[in-house]
Amino acid sequence: MSIRMIAGWCAGFVCTLLPFGANAQTEPRYPIKPxxxxxxxxxxxxxxxxxxxxxxxxxxxxxxxxxxxxxxxxxxxxxxxxxxxxxxxxxxxxxxxxxxxxxxxxxxxxxxxxxxxxxxxxxxxxQPYVLLAHPSLPVKSVKELIALAKSKPGALNYGSSGTGSSAHLGMELFKDVAKVDMVHVPYKGAGQAMIDLMSGQVQLLLASAISAMPQVKARRLKALGVTSSKRSGLLPDLPAIAEAGLTGYSVxxxxxxxxxxxxxxxxxxxxxxxxxxxxxxxxxxxxxxxxxxxxxxxxxxxxxxxxxxxxxxxxxxxxxxxxxx
CATH class of the missing domain: 3.40.190.150 (Bordetella uptake gene, domain 1)
Incomplete structure (x- = not known):
C-alpha cells in the first residue's frame, strides 16, 4: 500500500469520526452540579x-x-x-x-x-385510600352504608383533612356517584380528623393505608373498602368501593x-x-x-x-x- 493511499485512508477515517466527536462535545452532560x-x-x-x-x-x-x-x-x-x-x-x-x-x-x-x-x-x-367508619355506625359494607345514607339523608357525616383535600373530594365523589347526602366536617390536617373519628365525633373518613390499617387491626375502626377502581395488591382482602355498584368510582x-x-x-x-x-x-x-x-x-x-x-x-x-x- 502506498504512502499516498495510507494518508488518504487515514484522512477519510478521521473525517468519519468528526461528526461523532462533535456530537459528543455538544451533547449536554447532566448533572454537573447539585x-x-x-x-x-x-x-x-x-x-x-x-x-x-x-x-x-x-x-x-x-x-x-x-x-x-x-x-x-x-x-x-x-x-x-x-x-x-x-x-x-x-x-x-x-x-x-x-x-x-x-x-x-x-x-x-x-x-x-x-x-x-x-x-x-x-x-x-x-396509593388508594381506605374508607373508614366508626364502630358504632351500623354498617359492615359499602352497600350497607349507601342504604343507610339513603334512608337518612343528611344525617351521616364524614371528616376530612381540609376543604379541597383528597379526602374531601373523594367523599364528594362518593356522594355524587352513590346519590346520597352527607355532611362534610373539615379539619386542619388528617391527624385531628382521625382522632375525632376514633372518638366518634365524626362517622366516616378517607385515610391513607398506613394511618388506617393499624386502627382497623386494633378494632378501633372499621374498614369498608379501598378507593381504587379495583382491589389493591397491598390490601387484597378489602373490596374496592366500586364493587358496590359504583361504576367509575376511583380516587x-x-x-x-x-x-x-x-x-x-x-x-x-x-x-x-x-x-x-x-x-x-x-x-x-x-x-x-x-x-x-x-x-x-x-x-x-x-x-x-x-x-x-x-x-x-x-x-x-x-x-x-x-x-x-
Missing amino acids: VRLLVGFAPGGGSDILSRAVGQKLTERWGQPVVTDNRAGAGGTIAMELAAKAVPDGYTLLVVSGSQLTNAALVTRVPYDIQATFAPITQMTS VGWYGLVAPAHTPPAIVQHINHQIAQILGSPDIREKLAADGIESAPGTPTQFRETITHEIEKWTKLVASSGMKL
Whole structure:
C-alpha cells in the first residue's frame, strides 16, 4: 500500500469520526452540579419521605448531591411558584401530589396554567385510600352504608383533612356517584380528623393505608373498602368501593416529579429513566409497600395525561355539585 493511499485512508477515517466527536462535545452532560428537589410540605410528610429516598439513590448514581428543599405553606403552592420561576435546566425539580395540583387549580387558583407551566417527568407512586367508619355506625359494607345514607339523608357525616383535600373530594365523589347526602366536617390536617373519628365525633373518613390499617387491626375502626377502581395488591382482602355498584368510582393518591416548562427533553428523559430504575429496585419497593404505597413510574406523556385527567375530573365534580371550596 502506498504512502499516498495510507494518508488518504487515514484522512477519510478521521473525517468519519468528526461528526461523532462533535456530537459528543455538544451533547449536554447532566448533572454537573447539585440538583434541588422542591417539596411543598414540612419534613416528615409523604412527599418529603419519598423525595429523600429517591434523592439519595440519585446522588449515588450521579455523583452529585440531590438535595430536598422543603418550602411549606399555602397548600404546596409556595414550592410550586418557586419551581415555576426556576431556570429550566434540570437543576430545580418539584415533587408534587395529585391533591397539591388539584388544590392549586381549584382552591388556591394560582394565576398560571399548571399544565403549561410544568414539564411532567414521571409519576412515582400510587396509593388508594381506605374508607373508614366508626364502630358504632351500623354498617359492615359499602352497600350497607349507601342504604343507610339513603334512608337518612343528611344525617351521616364524614371528616376530612381540609376543604379541597383528597379526602374531601373523594367523599364528594362518593356522594355524587352513590346519590346520597352527607355532611362534610373539615379539619386542619388528617391527624385531628382521625382522632375525632376514633372518638366518634365524626362517622366516616378517607385515610391513607398506613394511618388506617393499624386502627382497623386494633378494632378501633372499621374498614369498608379501598378507593381504587379495583382491589389493591397491598390490601387484597378489602373490596374496592366500586364493587358496590359504583361504576367509575376511583380516587387514587399519587406523587410525581415535574420540572419547569421548557426543560430540555433529553434531560427530562434521562431523569425519567433513572427514576424508573430506582422505583423498580426491591429495597425502594419494599419501603413504599410498608407505607401502603405502590411504585408506579411511567413515561412523561403518561404522566401528563394523568395530570390532565385529574384536573378535569375534579373541576367537573366541583362545578356539577356546587360544593364550596
